[in-house]
Amino acid sequence: MANGGPEIEQLIQLLARLPGLGPRSARRAVLHLIKRKEQLMLPLLAALDRAVAAVRTCENCGNIDTTSPCHICADPRRGDSGILIVVEDVADLWALERAGVGQVRYHVLGGVLSPLDGVGPDDLNLPKLIARARDYSEVVLAMNATVEGQTTAHYITDHLDPSETKITRLAHGVPVGGELDYLDEGTLSQALKARTTI
Amino acid sequence: MANGGPEIEQLIQLLARLPGLGPRSARRAVLHLIKRKEQLMLPLLAALDRAVAAVRTCENCGNIDTTSPCHICADPRRGDSGILIVVEDVADLWALERAGVGQVRYHVLGGVLSPLDGVGPDDLNLPKLIARARDYSEVVLAMNATVEGQTTAHYITDHLDPSETKITRLAHGVPVGGELDYLDEGTLSQALKARTTI
Numbered sequence: 001m002a003n004g005g006p007e008i009e010q011l012i013q014l015l016a017r018l019p020g021l022g023p024r025s026a027r028r029a030v031l032h033l034i035k036r037k038e039q040l041m042l043p044l045l046a047a048l049d050r051a052v053a054a055v056r057t058c059e060n061c062g063n064i065d066t067t068s069p070c071h072i073c074a075d076p077r078r079g080d081s082g083i084l085i086v087v088e089d090v091a092d093l094w095a096l097e098r099a100g101v102g103q104v105r106y107h108v109l110g111g112v113l114s115p116l117d118g119v120g121p122d123d124l125n126l127p128k129l130i131a132r133a134r135d136y137s138e139v140v141l142a143m144n145a146t147v148e149g150q151t152t153a154h155y156i157t158d159h160l161d162p163s164e165t166k167i168t169r170l171a172h173g174v175p176v177g178g179e180l181d182y183l184d185e186g187t188l189s190q191a192l193k194a195r196t197t198i
Numbered sequence: 199m200a201n202g203g204p205e206i207e208q209l210i211q212l213l214a215r216l217p218g219l220g221p222r223s224a225r226r227a228v229l230h231l232i233k234r235k236e237q238l239m240l241p242l243l244a245a246l247d248r249a250v251a252a253v254r255t256c257e258n259c260g261n262i263d264t265t266s267p268c269h270i271c272a273d274p275r276r277g278d279s280g281i282l283i284v285v286e287d288v289a290d291l292w293a294l295e296r297a298g299v300g301q302v303r304y305h306v307l308g309g310v311l312s313p314l315d316g317v318g319p320d321d322l323n324l325p326k327l328i329a330r331a332r333d334y335s336e337v338v339l340a341m342n343a344t345v346e347g348q349t350t351a352h353y354i355t356d357h358l359d360p361s362e363t364k365i366t367r368l369a370h371g372v373p374v375g376g377e378l379d380y381l382d383e384g385t386l387s388q389a390l391k392a393r394t395t396i
Contacts, residue, residue: 004292005264007252011245017238019230020223021216029216031289034253034262040215045246047209052243054205055232064232066203091229094202 008034060132062108062125064090078105082137086129086156088112088144096142104140107132112148113155121155130159138166145172206232258330260306260323262288276303280335284327284354286310286342294340302338305330310346311353319353328357336364343370 008030016026033041057063058070065071072078083104087093093106109124133139141156143149157167172190174183183191206228214224231239255261256268263269270276281302285291291304307322331337339354341347355365370388372381381389 004262005252005269007245007249007264008262011242011249014238014242014245018227020219020227025218027292028289029218030249031262031287031292032217034249037250037253040212041246041250044209044212045243045250047205047212048239048243048246051205051209051228051232052235052239054203055235064202064206064229066205071203089229091226094225094229 060128061106062090062110063093063106072105075103077103079135081105083140084133084136084138085140085142087142088149088152092142092144105136109143109152112143112146112152114148124152126156126159129156133160133165136165138168141167141169143169258326259304260288260308261291261304270303273301275301277333279303281338282331282334282336283338283340285340286347286350290340290342303334307341307350310341310344310350312346322350324354324357327354331358331363334363336366339365339367341367 012023012026012030015021015029016023018026021029033044054066055064056066056068058065058068058073060069060073063070063072067074081103083102084107085093085096085101085104086107086109087096088109088111090108093108096106107125107129109126109129111119111124113119113121113124139156139160141153143153153169160167171194172187173194174180174187174191180188210221210224210228213219213227214221216224219227231242252264253262254264254266256263256266256271258267258271261268261270265272279301281300282305283291283294283299283302284305284307285294286307286309288306291306294304305323305327307324307327309317309322311317311319311322337354337358339351341351351367358365369392370385371392372378372385372389378386
């Protein structure tokens with residue numbers, strides 16, 4: 001039944017739980033690993049071991065790094081801009097960093113408000129955000145453009161003091177490289193409303 | 199530059215080398231792992247460690263297992279059928295086992311003849327196949343239906359003695375669930391040539 005013995009079968013089942021891999025591609029991945037034991041399997045084992053030991057969540061912003069506070073919170077130049085970007089997830093923080101948005105700081109909520117899934121304000125990293133916001137001149141709400149993301153943005157806006165901190169959100173509009181024909185009506189009407197002079 | 203420190207970056211780069219994962223999905227997978235440290239990351243580390251220690255290649259047939267000879271070669275019932283199926287790769291052996299082809303034995307070539315890539319007969323597990331074939335009444339050539347696979351099948355046919363062993367190949371035809379409209383001409387003409395009485 002189990003090809004290759006229980007050790008291989010278990011490795012396949014664990015890899016299949018990664019996003020982007022199913023049972024079939026996990027099996028291919030395990031064979032790929034076994035055939036490249038020296039070049040890939042042993043280095044992966046070592047890298048996983050080091051990451052398990054080193055990785056921690058930043059106590060300040062919720063970022064994942066090997067130090068806490070993370071390298072972004074520890075960098076004094078990051079504070080000079082006075083900009084704090086609020087994101088749902090560490091993946092969003094990394095995406096903004098790849099986009100090179102400049103010397104800003106972040107706050108990772110660790111999710112969005114979702115009454116249906118039982119996620120309330122206490123389940124998110126919100127009290128610390130309200131405390132941190134005072135130290136910044138602008139808080140950018142960079143939640144996803146989903147119903148839950150926008151609900152969370154509303155909630156945060158209601159709990160921050162606009163006389164202390166300017167609150168902004170990401171622009172809605174046509175994605176760079178996007179074709180109008182393929183865009184939904186909501187995006188198009190937002191893009192037209194927010195049109196800018198050339 | 200490197201989000202999350204060098205340990206995380208290196209883990210991403212190694213995972214991105216698995217088939218089916220690119221740099222972007224490897225990053226998602228690593229975040230997924232880190233967030234599920236107890237439920238997924240530590241078990242994966244342990245499973246990888248056990249697999250590295252346990253996995254070996256069967257000296258007899260080339261299968262990957264935790265014993266050598268592998269559990270298929272070690273099973274005496276597998277020899278009774280007298281059928282030896284020759285495959286290119288361990289993945290093909292596992293696919294046939296999943297299909298439940300019965301009490302047969304296998305021989306894994308570890309590749310196909312490919313002069314352009316510098317793969318000659320000496321690079322494959324061929325001498326052992328020729329030695330093993332004598333002990334079986336039928337050798338089924340189950341190479342992929344590619345040019346290299348069929349070239350390899352021809353080479354093997356030329357080097358086996360048909361008076362000692364019957365040599366067969368897999369049937370070509372319409373895949374189960376396949377639609378004629380989407381099939382190539384080669385498959386269709388082979389399926390018509392090999393038509394069977396109902």
